[in-house]
Amino acid sequence: MKFEHVLLGLLARRPYSGYDLHKWLESDGQFVWAKAHHSQIYRKLAQMETEGWVTHEVDSREGRPDAKVYRLTPAGRDVLLAWVRSPYEPSSRPHETDFTARLSVAAPLDKDVAIALLRTEIAHRRAQIAKNRGRDRSLHYEDPLPGLDQDIDRQIHESLHVLGAGAMDHWVAWLEEVLGRLTRGTDRND
Template identity: 65%
Template sequence: MRFEYVLLALLAGRPFSGYDLRKWLEVEGQFVRSRAHHSQIYRLLGRMAADGWVAFEVDEREGRPDAKVYRLTPEGRRVLLEWVRSPYEPPSRFQDADFTARFGFAVALDRQAALDMLRTELAYRREQIARSRHRDRTLRFEDALPELDQTLAQEVFDRMHEHGAAAADAWVAWLETTEAWLEGR
């Protein structure tokens, strides 16, 4: 997912300065985008302004540097809604940050697009679980290092699988309850 979409989605709710965007991402948005550097935010805002997605006004501040306060333009709105409504392709790993960020913003912008996205994710994860849950997970060793404890290696991989299976089941359960919640709204 391109970071520009996150910035557009944030600007859909209210105007932000680059500094305020960075602060929001560090606290409220820490699960949306981790480690967003201020130089990256300012560079993207500059590119987005050049592309006509955002416009800014200078907010003069006494005793502090002036701030550019950014707003979405009609073109930025079009680009944002195009992203929200575009087909979703699940990644191989569940609970991917791309899903949660896009879904989180899509729900309030286009509930049907968010439901479609959620249902795509849910169908993919159910199929993924069905395909991999009962597969043979026996590790095969050949010319292994003498230091390698093969029994312990198998045990730890089995434990990791158990944890992953429980996490995948919890993710599917969350998707199912969220689908029901959205359908009822």
């Protein structure tokens, strides 16, 4: 996923100034994309305008600098939909930005794509759980570093496994809940 996809997804909802995009990314957007510096946003908007994906109008503001307010063009919509509908390959870790950003854009634009995305993510995570949940997690020591406390090492190792397993279970439950909301009344097989 590229940063322009996030910006195009936001502009699909409404026109934004660069400043407003930055504010959104710093607050609500923290769960969709890593922090972005305002200069990165303005550079990407200029590039996207050169590509014909966005256009801007100047919003005159009394007592403050004028603002460029950006709007998605039909070409930008096509680029956004092409990304939303492109193949999705789950990462090894849950909660990755490619998934969350893609889901946040896909669901309102193409519900069927969002449903397929969720099913792919759920299947991948269930396979990870099946492969890893019951595996032997014993730690084996051979000439350990002097001072290494093996009991503490085992305790921490097991605690981290419990934390990770709980987080994965929570993630899968959330995915299934969202899938249920999107398919309720639309898919007789669920």
